[in-house]
Amino acid sequence: MVRKLHNFDDWIDYFxxxxxxxxxxxxDLRKYGFEAKFGDPEVPHxxxxxxxxxxxxxxxxxxxxxxIRDALLNLIVYQGDTExxxxxxxxxxxxxxxxDYDLLSLQRVMTEEMRHGWQMSYLLCSHFGDEGKREAxxxxxxxxxxxxxxxxxxxxxxxxxxxxFTYTQFIDRDGKFQLKMLSVSAFDPLSxxxxxxxxxxxYHLGTGNNGLLRxxxxxxxxxxxxxxxxxxxxxxxxxxxxxxxxxxxxxxYVWGLKGRYDERESPTNGxxxxxxxxxxxxxxxxxxxxxVKLVERLNMFIPERERQLKVPxxxxxxxxxxxxxxxxxxxGQPLDAAKYPAYLESVxxxxxxxxxxxxxxxxxxxxxxxxxxxxxx
Numbered sequence: 001m002v003r004k005l006h007n008f009d010d011w012i013d014y015f016x017x018x019x020x021x022x023x024x025x026x027x028d029l030r031k032y033g034f035e036a037k038f039g040d041p042e043v044p045h046x047x048x049x050x051x052x053x054x055x056x057x058x059x060x061x062x063x064x065x066x067x068i069r070d071a072l073l074n075l076i077v078y079q080g081d082t083e084x085x086x087x088x089x090x091x092x093x094x095x096x097x098x099x100d101y102d103l104l105s106l107q108r109v110m111t112e113e114m115r116h117g118w119q120m121s122y123l124l125c126s127h128f129g130d131e132g133k134r135e136a137x138x139x140x141x142x143x144x145x146x147x148x149x150x151x152x153x154x155x156x157x158x159x160x161x162x163x164x165f166t167y168t169q170f171i172d173r174d175g176k177f178q179l180k181m182l183s184v185s186a187f188d189p190l191s192x193x194x195x196x197x198x199x200x201x202x203y204h205l206g207t208g209n210n211g212l213l214r215x216x217x218x219x220x221x222x223x224x225x226x227x228x229x230x231x232x233x234x235x236x237x238x239x240x241x242x243x244x245x246x247x248x249x250x251x252x253y254v255w256g257l258k259g260r261y262d263e264r265e266s267p268t269n270g271x272x273x274x275x276x277x278x279x280x281x282x283x284x285x286x287x288x289x290x291x292v293k294l295v296e297r298l299n300m301f302i303p304e305r306e307r308q309l310k311v312p313x314x315x316x317x318x319x320x321x322x323x324x325x326x327x328x329x330x331x332g333q334p335l336d337a338a339k340y341p342a343y344l345e346s347v348x349x350x351x352x353x354x355x356x357x358x359x360x361x362x363x364x365x366x367x368x369x370x371x372x373x374x375x376x377x
Contacts, residue, residue: 039195080120168208
């Protein structure tokens with residue numbers, strides 16, 4: 001049963017209950033002064049789609065069509081759901097950090113994810129009436145542990161620090177893409193929410209990238225084990241961009257709710273608009289290009305070429321889109337359905353791989369050290 005909220009203060013009380021219910025310890029994580037943050041309006045007018053050139057909508061009452069309002073509500077709900085899910089996935093790592101630096105970094109990431117969820121809930125409660133309050137309550141009632149979160153990546157288990165750094169490298173990087181696409185939204189409160197969120201999200205990406213670099217440089221974690229965790233997480237990140245030929249992405253663009261990742265860098269200026277049936281694929285391909293370069297950087301510290309890391313093909317182990325539930329190898333080659341379960345076991349993390357990670361993470365020098373006072377402020 002969804003708890004009934006009368007105002008945002010009720011939601012704040014429920015948020016504190018959620019923190020208790022998922023076992024977040026008292027301390028710095030709970031002392032943070034959460035607030036909704038809004039950046040200055042970068043562009044006052046709608047930048048793309050059917051309403052291009054008109055003033056951005058300051059309230060839901062200014063939205064000209066109920067369908068647009070409903071689609072906007074859905075976008076905010078999905079974004080908020082990912083933020084609270086991340087905290088649920090990562091919370092168990094608080095009990096076994098490799099260093100004070102990493103503990104403080106984890107706490108910062110989790111705190112900022114809670115603030116992002118707070119921001120989305122504030123928009124829901126402030127702008128969408130009783131329906132928004134119900135959806136804000138649901139954000140605190142679904143559980144990643146129970147597989148109830150709305151998107152697949154956010155129901156996966158984050159079991160160890162290799163999981164965490166891989167997650168923040170690849171899943172949070174998808175988050176950057178999503179936030180950037182919402183930063184040009186026609187709904188002004190959502191658009192102005194994105195600047196502070198993107199600034200905080202950049203730290204999460206740096207945490208993942210630097211963490212993986214530190215692991216590879218230390219040379220204790222076998223690249224073959226790291227690769228299995230890449231194969232676990234990266235296909236779920238590809239799924240986060242949505243279905244191919246997506247009608248919802250099409251209409252979100254037409255209505256001005258969600259732009260391209262590079263909307264401001266590549267304006268149409270009256271030229272032919274992008275193929276609106278391919279918007280998800282465009283973003284997914286840009287994302288893949290970006291992570292390939294990051295993995296190439298990691299490989300600079302793995303001298304044996306045959307052991308170097310790679311990004312799987314877009315077809316591998318997908319659950320959403322045209323390749324969903326089809327049988328492809330990590331290189332994108334079709335595979336006989338009867339052989340596929342054994343193949344997946346051969347490339348994804350097995351219980352023995354997780355045991356190896358746990359054993360290595362008990363060693364004092366498994367990750368390149370960093371001092372707590374070097375944590376970015």
